[in-house]
Amino acid sequence: MSNRPDGEEQIRKALGDDVIILPYVHPGFALSKAAAEAFVEHSTARGMVLLRHGLITWGPSAKAAYNTHIEFVNLAEGYLERTRPATPTGAAPSVEQAQAAYRAWAPTLRGKLATPSGRDDIAWKRAILRPIIDDATLALLNSPVARELLVTPPLTSDHLIRTKMLPLWVDTPDQLDAALDNYIAAYGDYCDANWGRTAADTPRFDPLPRVILCPSIGAVCVGPDAPAADIARDITAQTLAVKATIGEPAEYEGLSAEQCFDMEYFPLQLAKLRKQSESPLRRHVAVITGAAGAIGAGICRYLLEQGCHVAATDLPGDGLDSLTAELAGRFGARALGVPLDVTSPEGIAEAYGQIIDAWGGIDLVIINAGLAHVSTLKEMDLARFQLLEKVNVEGTLNLLTASAKLFEQQNTGGDVVLISTKNVFAPGAGFGAYSATKAASHQLARIAVVEMAGMDVRVNMVAPDAVFSDGARKSGLWQEVGPDRMKARGLTEDGLEEYYRNRNLLKARVTADHVAHGVYYFATRQSPTTGATIPVDGGLPDATPR
Incomplete structure (x- = not known):
């Protein structure tokens, strides 16, 4: 009613003489002064309509003022229902x-x-x-x-x-x-x-x-x-x-x-805006595969803490569901859970589509999903090796392919961070399927470094070692590898973690947060770097990237 050429007349018909109608005044002291003067002149009124601003009501108590407000709103709604024309419509797509x-x-x-x-x-x-x-x-x-x-x-x-x-x-x-x-x-x-x-x-x-x-x-x-x-x-x-x-x-x-x-x-509005600070990732959208595991969950949480929008993806199930509930409960509209099988190009297209539906696009792709398998080459089951190849190699390729196409469409650059492993540089006996397929994944990322640079897309790698858990979330890799390693060394689970901590030069317990910090370094572009690998392993000389 207020936003019409005859707005004052419409309001008077709807609300009667119990309201003051104040013409539009710019917000601030001038509006406050005009409202005060109008009230003095019409002190018996029970409310005031500020044209193109809104409705104010008052009374001897908060409840009385509220009830008056509801009364006037109901009068306005009733008037509009009686007088409104038909809503303009046209033939539209579904x-x-x-x-x-x-x-x-x-x-x-x-x-x-x-x-x-x-x-x-x-x-x-x-x-x-x-x-x-x-x-x-x-x-x-x-x-x-x-x-x-x-x-x-x-x-x-x-x-x-x-x-x-x-x-x-x-x-x-x-x-x-x-x-x-x-x-x-x-x-x-x-x-x-x-x-x-x-x-x-x-x-x-x-x-x-x-x-x-x-x-x-x-x-x-x-x-x-x-x-x-x-x-x-x-x-x-x-x-x-x-x-x-x-x-x-x-x-x-x-x-x-x-x-x-x-x-x-x-000016007062501008002063408020100038005081606002902005985190480096506030306008970014990240997608993380393998998010329900220890490293993936830690990366999700840390990036959200830095202001990023994060799509946590993994195979459908309790792991993804619980992570999504945890992140959405804490970070609201900036957190999203999306089921995703990295071996399916169609599944990736659908997952990326859901992220686009939510936020419009993707800027940071963190390739973390992977499988491990313990077996010597002599005893290797080919079908099991092929499964790792499908997830670790084809999954990486599928994600790089989809991401390159999306980055090209957006035309604002982007970042890819591959969660690699120390086994690329220092493979171990009995771990050939994992080491070989992760090395192939790493090599695909290195090729993407060259192919995507022209789009201002940087591709880097983070190579962690011995991240056993993130809080209550256990590492899928160590659930696969741990029993064999514990048996070989006669250690308990805690003893195995202590063994790996003492193995590195810094005697450091490597956590998912440490890996997340490596991802954040690349995502925020703190140096002009692409094609680099950051070891997050406490110092393993044999695994230093060459």
């Missing part, structure tokens, strides 16, 4: 069609929405995407009046910092480039026309949209991380619902360009 189209388009869109960072190491400030794809949104976006009604200023100035003044309208995904160019130019014109309203040395925001509307896909909302993008999504969902209720473009009246600019470049 939700399933739109979701498939979004999955195919999102990495391209995410790449186009990245902004240069001004740094040589991490060249792009990426974005996280959160879509709105449902029947109501698709029907609204395909109505004859959709563009005229929806590409309009926000409901209230508070939304500007999340949504910008206008959404970007894209008729079809293949028109993205032209639509973006026009949007960027229009944002520049908007700033030029209003720049005299702010300090000359105020830095401009990037000119890219925060909300994208596309009839064949839905609404896509953008933020530096999932929580921020979710706020933009919630605001957008409410904005679409309100504008749909108004129905006719001529009946909607938002903020003027000057009012939007004054809020977007409000």
Whole structure:
């Protein structure tokens, strides 16, 4: 009701004479002063509507004020139900069609929405995407009046910092480039026309949209991380619902360009933004295979602690389910569990698709899934060797293939970290199947170093040794290898861990966190490095990479 040319008249009809109606005033002291003066003049009122801001109610107690608020909201809802026109709709694709189209388009869109960072190491400030794809949104976006009604200023100035003044309208995904160019130019014109309203040395925001509307896909909302993008999504969902209720473009009246600019470049708002710090991985999406094991779980947890979005993948089962519940309970929308069999290219495509659905793309791929087997060459079961080859070698190849294609589509670089092993450099007797297949995996990664560098994709390796567990999570490798090693040396499980600790030069107990720190070093690009291997083994001279 507030966002109409006759908003004051509509509110008066709906709420009666018990409310004060205050014309729009810029947030801050001026608004507080205007509200106070209006209250003095109408002290018997029970509430106040601040046009294009909201509703305030009061009373002798908190409960009384709340009850008045509910009363006015109910009156407004009843009035709208009696007077609202038909919601504009049009023939639209199905939700399933739109979701498939979004999955195919999102990495391209995410790449186009990245902004240069001004740094040589991490060249792009990426974005996280959160879509709105449902029947109501698709029907609204395909109505004859959709563009005229929806590409309009926000409901209230508070939304500007999340949504910008206008959404970007894209008729079809293949028109993205032209639509973006026009949007960027229009944002520049908007700033030029209003720049005299702010300090000359105020830095401009990037000119890219925060909300994208596309009839064949839905609404896509953008933020530096999932929580921020979710706020933009919630605001957008409410904005679409309100504008749909108004129905006719001529009946909607938002903020003027000057009012939007004054809020977007409000000095107090800018001061708050300048104080915000950002972790290096806040805008990153990582996928980790073999996540339910000791090393994988430790990497997931550590990257999430550093602000990253993390998709934990493993074979379906209790291990992945419990890890997903643990991570999602602690890290919310930045954690995701996805079943994945690395031996299946189709399974990888589906898993990557689910990650794209959640966040728009992938920036960091950690290849950790693997199998071990204890056997001499003389006694080697060929079928067992072939199983290791399928997981350790073909799994690596499948992931590198899928990742290269996705990185190319996003066009913002990327990182691959292979969890290798000291056995690549110092293989042991009775461990031939594991050592050989991990060496092949390592060699594939070294080839990827050369092939992907032109896309600004760095490929590095971390080679741990003797990581037995991560809390209660046991290492699958050591569950396979441990019994044979304990028997050969006459040791208990604790004794075996102590044996390996004393074997390395630093006498260090190597943990999953140590491995995660190695991954983090490469993911944050702390040096101009690709093709390197970091040993995380406490110092094993025979296993030093050569």
